[in-house]
Amino acid sequence: MALKRFSTAIDGTIPVVALLYNDEELLGSQDTVGIYDGLQKSPRHQNGTVSITSHRLFYIDSSNPEAASFAIDLERISRTDYYAGLFTSSAKATLYLSAPATSTEQRPGGAYTQQDSADDRVLTSGGPGEAVGGGWECQVCAYKNPPGLSPGASRVCELCGVPRDALAPSTSTSSSDSPSHHVPLSHLSSSLPSPGLAGRSTPTPSTPNQIRSSKDPLPCPACTFLNHPSLRSCELCDTPLPRHQSSKRILKSAPVSRPGSPDGDDLEDGGEGVIKVSFRKGGDKPIYALLKRSLKGKAWGVWVATPISRADSTDPQNRSVGISAILRSVETTTAAREDTLQDALQDLEALRIKAKDMVRLAAELNDRLSQATSASSPSQNAYGLSEGGVMTPNQEPEEATFIRSSLTQLGLHMENSPVTLDMVRDERKWVEDLGRELGKVLQGSTSASSSGKDAKGLMSERGIIALDEAWGGWNRARGMALIPPSTFLQAIPLLPSYTSPPIHTRTFASGLRVLHRPEYGRSAFAARLAGFLVSRGEKSTLEIAMEMLNDPEYGDSYGGAVGGEKQTLSVALTQEMIEDAERDGDACRDDAGECAILGGGGVGGMGGAGEVKWYPNLFLGYAWDGMEVEETV
Amino acid sequence: MSLSTHTTPSGFVLPSIHAAPPFFTKQPNPATEAIVIEQWSKLILSYARHRKLFMLRVDDAETPGGEWDEVLRNERINRRLPPTHLESILTAMVVKGVAAYEPAKQTRSVLLYWRLPEEWAEVLHQWATSTGQMNTIMTYYEITEPAVPSPLSNIPIPLLRKAIAILAKTNRAQVIAIADGEGVRFFAPAK
Incomplete structure (x- = not known):
């Protein structure tokens, strides 16, 4: 049945x-x-x-x-x-x-072939379930495959992917490949009218992995002693004999075990x-x-x-085992990874193209804004349906300003398309153009542009900017045609001639380079700092960073608070500039952490007690006003 | 910022710079630091002369309670001279010749020359003349611990020896070995 x-x-x-x-x-x-x-x-x-x-x-x-x-x-x-x-x-x-499909294709082999292979399946996955589902040692790499995997998964070695029976001459999986010496035996055995156990344990000498006859001596898995089949454990070492347990199970589950003689149904059903x-x-x-x-x-x-078996299945001709198989699987994995990487890079290409589109969109948007602003008549059709008719003329500049400032914040604002090398043949001219462009990026378009209102640049509200930020902002503004740092450095020396007030470069002792407006020059800032310290008393670095820009007298030309927000310098930058001033003798320090009697000293100090405070240079021009001890002889 | 001078309990008038916290910090700027060291050495020598102190040790800056506290510490502004800074000041003073390491071959204690050895030689000879010690043999102890206090009271032996050596060079003194150590005989300068 x-x-x-x-x-x-x-x-x-x-x-x-x-x-x-x-x-x-x-x-x-x-x-x-x-x-x-x-x-x-x-x-x-x-x-x-x-x-x-x-x-x-x-x-x-x-x-x-x-x-x-x-x-x-x-x-x-x-x-x-x-x-x-x-x-x-x-x-x-x-x-x-x-x-299984492999055996049904073997129709010519006759009904018994299929039945036999089906039997094999039942035998291998049924009675000796321990043998299939149980642990086994790979003949190639000697890896001990753990028990408990499904028959499919346990058919190949988990480590090297070599099929379990690769080296065995004939196995249950290869039974259909060699029907010639398989069929007669199984035919014989399956048609034997031996009930129960005998029929179930079909002796097939060519299939070592399969069950032995219960009459055969049973080798002990531990000491290999050939035990009598009826023994439960090894006669010598007492190791439990696996065959015995499974036969006991089979006895229990007699109805589904292989019957002694084939049913009529089997023949009819094929x-x-x-x-x-x-x-x-x-x-x-x-x-x-x-x-x-x-x-x-x-x-x-x-x-x-899985990749390992795919390597085998895609190349059945070269199917091999052992180290070479492992190596090939590694190669296949590498190749697959490379493919993935290339795909990913293609994605990046697409992104670059998209970025170009976005820059163009920004430019278009800007152009439209400019046109709309210059044409003061309330014809805002350029804005499309979303804003269309409801917009009133006095709303428009506000909107435009907002969009424009958003673009600037994104660094996408350019008056016109970026200068690229292929636009200008002469390299010197190119660098000059770059300098001009960089000036615009930094200071905004000071020229009377069509927009009517000056666009804001990176340094419109700041007097000093780190080189990397300027480079990043410029490249964002350029969108596609990126500028390498070397070209950026070439363009910097030309900045003072294209900016007003001129923007200069300054290199600090730490190697930090900044672009700055004149009031942040070495001597100019030192003078401002000295004045600030003299009039406002000693300050810590942090206090200088927080307060100096907002000081109406010593702040920069942006006049302290911009847009209601207090302007501050970064502490690290302030530190660099103060130390430069100190190096020039325009300031001196008081290291409370080192010199305080109380609260300072030791590790870190408490709160602000240990921090360095800055003084104007008190020593410059100091005349002794202490006691002159006259010699009395 | 107004800084003012301050009179210490010992009657010494501290310069106004002593009330400026940066004065106690070692300034990274060499030019500024040079001024700081110059002011410090002037202050130290003045104070030493005022208090008749001959030795200054780095330890004086480390442990409070010494005779240098009035100068090396300023409780009013919560500042003290860090030992490392004092050591560099001492080094600069030795280089300038207004102090000498005592004992030699270390850098943590100096003999202060608020009078140079040559000046001390003059003072010594003048004292010997004025107290009528010509041509008599005197022990060093008699000079450093005279019955009547003199400018030479408590002068350290190494400094005294240097002064005598200078006098000996100009034939105004002679070092004589006596039973319990060394002695000196002063001569009137050759006319």
């Missing part, structure tokens, strides 16, 4: 979860179901629970879980049908079972069978859906998709 041929007996007293392979997943279950073997009800399986996993379908009988439970590999299910039920007839799922699952109390739809999903998922074949 189909049920016997395709199912595997299991011990239903064990929870389904414990029966799963390591890579198997329980999806759902439904109780009160019956099983039809073929078209007839299977009398032993009329009330049980069906569980669907990623690999198998379990039936756990509720009245006789130990003997009547079974599992079917989903791999065998070629197709399914669903019958919704009518009147007293309950919903049914029909499972059409077939032997390699196919039908099993129906009858849902007596509903629950059919979710379980059927799960079954379909699981069949679609083909979890048992997933291992084939």
